[in-house]
Amino acid sequence: MTGIGTDGLLGRLALLNRSSDRPLSHQELVEIALFLFVSGLGNPAGFLALCGLVLARDPELAARLRWEPRALPGALEELYRWSVMLGDSITRIAREDAEVGGVPVRAGELVLISIDAANRDPAVFDSPDRLDIDRRPPVPHLRFGQGRHFCPAAALNRAQTEVALRALLDxxxxxxxxxAPEEIRWRQDHADLLPETIPVRW
Structure with a gap:
């Protein structure tokens, strides 16, 4: 990765890589940069678009959040849970034989993990397909992952999204x-589920 300065996250990554005794390849650095770009820009933009669609589709919800601003953080957590964002699933390879939900999985087999499906698990959420901003907190969604895979930018995304939605509501x-909602066109053949456009009036 040549021609990049040492300022910013990618610059520091390149600098650390040059001094590492096990440096990443150029291709690996490019893939990390692409992942950071998509995660830092594409995913938040897509989620904001979905939030905007929800508010435009449900004026009563928008009015409540406008006049009850303290409800917005809780509503945001429910939107993280309720929104379907991944058109595909997270892929993993089983390292050993296991059983998942009564289904045998052999070592080496591909396993598809759906965060969206987990966020609608009826064993965890009552009426999981209903958007309910009054669910008792905390809403245990997995939008930002969990454990060692928890998104390091979760707090930033929450803050950015809350500011953006307050501005939109105000x-x-x-x-x-x-x-009509069914006339919204969705992007095809893309990992993230995003509307192509959201025609609105105000």
Whole structure:
């Protein structure tokens, strides 16, 4: 990775890599940079689009959050749980024989993990397909992963999203969909489920 400065996250990563006794390859560095770009820009932008769609589709919810701003953090956690964002699943390879939900998995087999499905698990959530901003906190969603795989930018994303939604609620009080919800077109053949456009009026 040449031609990159030492400022910022990628620059520091490149600098550390050059001094490592087990440096990453150029391809590995490029893949990390792409992952950081998608995670830091694409995923938050996609989630904001879904939040905007929910508010435009449900003026009563938008009005409540506008007049009851203290409800927004809890509503945001429910939106993280309820929103379906991954068009595909996270892939893992089983390292040893196991049984998952009564299904045998052999070592070396591909396993697809769906965070969206876990966030709608009826064993954990009552009426899991219903968006309910009054669910008793904390809402145990897995949008940011868990354990050693927990997203290091979760707090940043929560803060950014809350500020963006407050601005949307305050500056566009009459926001509503300009088309029927079923007319929203969704991007095809993409890992993240995102609307192509959200026609609105206010």
């Amino acid at each position: 500056t566009v009080p009459g926001l509503r969909l300009a088309v």
